[in-house]
Amino acid sequence: MLEVQNLRVSYPSRDGGLIEAVRGVSFSLGRERLAIVGESGSGKSQTGRAILGLSAPGAIVTADALRFNGTELLRCSSAERRRLRGRSIAMVLQDPKYSLNPVMRIGEQIAETLCAHRSVSRTEAQRRVLQALADVAIADPERVAKLYPHEVSGGMGQRVMMAMMLIAEPELLIADEPTSALDVTVQLQVLAILDELVRRRGMGLIFISHDLRLVSSFCDRILVMYAGRVVEEIEATKLHEAKHPYTRGLLDCLPRLGAPRHPLPTLQREEAWK
Amino acid sequence: MVIKSPQFHARLHRAGEAWQVFARNRLALVGLGLVLLLAVLALLAPWLAPFDPTQGELLSTRLLPPSGTHWMGTDDQGRDILSRLLWGSRITLFIVVLVAVLAAPIGLAVGTAAGFFGGWVDQLLMRLTDIFLAFPRLILALALAAALGPGIENAVLAIAITSWPPYARIARAETLSIRQADYIAAIRLAGASNRRILFGHVMPLALPSLIVRVTLDMAGIILTAAGLGFLGLGAQPPSPEWGAMIAAGRAYVLDQWWVAAGPGVAIFVVSLAFNLLGDGLRDALDPKGSD
């Protein structure tokens, strides 16, 4: 479905130089779940945004290939890119507070997304909006559709976000830390909903996160990024056999309930990893 | 006072970083250059002005067009306009600096106090601000002129009194968001008194937006002073205040356009310079402190 070869994203820096956020990332994605894991500054979010064409203004994005279903994304016009966004590729961001329009009712926002990509009648749109809300396990869709984003909790806001992104039935979903801003118990609920949706619709999923353990149970394959490059690509089930010292370090350094280690092993960063 | 050398170096380095951002904006540099030029010309006016700004040869040099001897012509009293402009730049600078020095600290103090203490202090100070905000500058200047007599000092007073309220509002808005920050909580936890927090921690952060606003206001202040001068409320004749010069040139604007054009262009250029400088300062100062 998605083919990425040698993706590079750079930004001009304050003193006239160039900051390379993504330095030659390559991978391919079918109808599976891929995790991109890294710490802050690893370039994982930038990779996701570059695929959608949502990099910050001033970004220089190049790649040998960035193909979605055969279409070369970097050679598309902005109108074509816009059409792909939402209809074929969707993105769910970290904090619904910042991604939902605070002055529009939830139902209206979701309907807007739908109408932007498919031409449907008003009644049909209404029906689909309520269906979308029900799909994300919102118990009272009619009531929630009339609410404003600030009137719902974080977990529900994230579900609304997912409903909005999935209503146009995209093939690929890029989720950038979709549960990091949520409480632990709510995280599991939201992930369960995401799990079900992705499975039922046969979508491709790119799950960007800093939480290696979380993605190991949720995704099929994991890409570990460090300083803009992919340092390891591994199947989720084989994570314990990870070879790269950075991946091993990341796995080891987290405190574990029931297996105390004092002091915790820390990462010794090597220049060679860059 | 001991200057701790590494501390001084750190400050210098940070100032250098701010300068780099500022200097990348060409127009801002132009603005800065013009403002500095104004300052230099004002300072050196006595030596640069070719003729006497207040005494002219009524008979021989009245209303002469721009020429080799009189670069900007002469006015109806036979005075060289260029010399008057140069001497007048001192008055302009005087007005601008005095208003800034008077209005900005008042605005800063009132605004940060209101934002920091909240409650009835806030209410009281903001209502006071509203009262002063309601005064139209020109009416107040007229009133002051009637009460105290016309003159440049009274004009400056009138402008300063009506300029500080917006600065208080800005300072208050900044203080309200600064107040919530963890770094303020931290220094409070260290046992800092309110005074220490207000002067040492809050004000330095509220200052940049204020500086930007004051700089952008300079253009308006110059125009207001010119307006007052035009009405005869500012500097009195034969003082070469730019606004009064335009007023005097009004009667001759059709045939001897240079009498009003000279000071008009000067006011325009200086206002523009402050605007460009203010814009540049805003870009350099604002996005830096917060990540």
Added chain:
Amino acid sequence: MIGLKVEGLQVRFGDFTAVHELGFEVAPGESFGLVGESGSGKSTVLRAICGLAPHSRGTFALTGEGELPAPGSKAFRRRVQMVFQDPYGSLHPRQTVDRMLAEPLAIHSIGDAERRITAMLDAVGLGSAFRFRYPHQLSGGQRQRVAIARALILEPELLLLDEPTSALDASVQAEVLNLLEALRRERGLSFLMVSHDLAVVTHLCERLMVMRQGRAVETLAAPALARGEVAADYTRELMKASAGFVRA
């Protein structure tokens, strides 16, 4: 070494009660954790103890040997300090590290500032090169170390920690947790730590209290939690959630 005793603490913001009738005790030299999700009121408890939030009812007092200052007094500030959650918001953007460490000393008229500052920077693993840097020149982990240094410069005996590592990357978190542990051991500090992360709390604390919507759910020893010997259902829920996602 000092401890803390809290009884019947209630914190209200207008109509909303953030903390209901809370009581717990931190023994001198102990490391105690408050665990809960958002809205549990755990951070509010910390803020009430240092006087950053008003408490409407209840008492809290320092325990231990010798003359103990009353909460809110200047002497109290020397014995109790806090490390905040957000390394990007807890350092003043226009002050150097040196100024941030020197000012508390100046407020309490403590001399010998030069030696104390350099010693503290060493103790938190930052060299003297960091002394005159500004916050925007530091990484998240470095900033948090500065925040710890600032909290410890007055040589307090009780340290309040408000989610000190939740905003940090995993690898940096490990370093900071190790640092906190080492400092506690070296200086005989008592910790009262707030976190939403069960693993972090059990790592650093000896006993912990689970909170939910402003109320205590249960208090237990960290090893007991690790073994799964919990009494309340909510605690079990939290533990299950911490274990991660299980694919259907």
